[in-house]
Amino acid sequence: MLIRKFVPSDLDEILTLFHDVVHTVGIHYYSQQQVEAWAPSHLDAQKWLESLAANITYVAIDHDKIVGFADMTHTGLIDRLYVHQKYQGQGVSRALFKQLEEEAKKLQLHELTIEASIMAKRIAERHGFTVVHEQTKALRGQTFTTFSMRKKLYK
Numbered sequence: 001m002l003i004r005k006f007v008p009s010d011l012d013e014i015l016t017l018f019h020d021v022v023h024t025v026g027i028h029y030y031s032q033q034q035v036e037a038w039a040p041s042h043l044d045a046q047k048w049l050e051s052l053a054a055n056i057t058y059v060a061i062d063h064d065k066i067v068g069f070a071d072m073t074h075t076g077l078i079d080r081l082y083v084h085q086k087y088q089g090q091g092v093s094r095a096l097f098k099q100l101e102e103e104a105k106k107l108q109l110h111e112l113t114i115e116a117s118i119m120a121k122r123i124a125e126r127h128g129f130t131v132v133h134e135q136t137k138a139l140r141g142q143t144f145t146t147f148s149m150r151k152k153l154y155k
Contacts (some may be wrong), residue, residue, distance in 0.1 A: 006057035006069065009101050010096065011049050013066045014059070017084055019043065024085045029099045030144070037140035054099045055079055058099050070096035076109040081120070097127045101153065110154055124149050138154045 007127035008012075009115055022039035030038070033038050050069055051088075060068035060083070078100060083092040116124045121131070129149040 001067070001095065002061045003095050004061060006052055006059055006071070008049060008053065010059055010066060010069070011045060011052070014052070014069050015043050015045060015048060017069065018082050019067060021082045021085055026117075026119055031142075034142045034144060037142035038144070042136070051125070052081070053149070056100065056103050058096060060087075060096055068092040070100055072100045072112070073102065074107065076104050076107070076112045078112060078114040081114075081123075093123055094127065101151075104151065104153060106155050110152065112151045112153065114149045116149050118145055118147075121147050121149070127151070134152070135137055 019039045019041070022052055023035055023121075026035050026038065055071040057071035058069065059066045066084075067087040068081075070078065074081040074129045079097055081093060081100075085094075101112065112129070114120070114124055114129060114130070115137075125131075129151045132148045132150055134145060134147055136145050
């Protein structure tokens with residue numbers, strides 16, 4: 001597996017991966033209505049491209065296929081981290097978290113933060129994040145429980 005920086009030509013594959021993961025894995029945690037609100041069939045590709053390009057974004061590649069992606073703001077907020085459903089549990093999220101952590105250290109950030117979904121909470125905890133507080137967020141007419149989490153980079 002190779003971790004490399006995002007390039008704009010990755011966008012279509014990333015959008016498909018995001019949609020598919022939410023609809024196949026997310027359905028175990030959320031209602032059909034919540035899944036549809038989170039990952040509708042028509043995503044705003046331009047908005048995603050602008051966000052991914054503005055953030056520090058990496059993709060995980062296996063056999064010329066994107067199997068995961070993650071992005072982080074320049075202040076250390078991990079915005080997204082998704083791994084293809086067939087590649088979960090194989091070290092992809094670990095490699096992406098590690099890459100973002102290395103970038104955060106280069107930026108001399110003292111911590112990483114994440115607004116984790118129920119689906120992502122235990123994965124973030126496995127990578128050293130702790131819950132600061134639980135909250136409820138609204139998106140496209142649905143409410144979601146999320147967890148504000150952080151990881152200190154320096155003791």
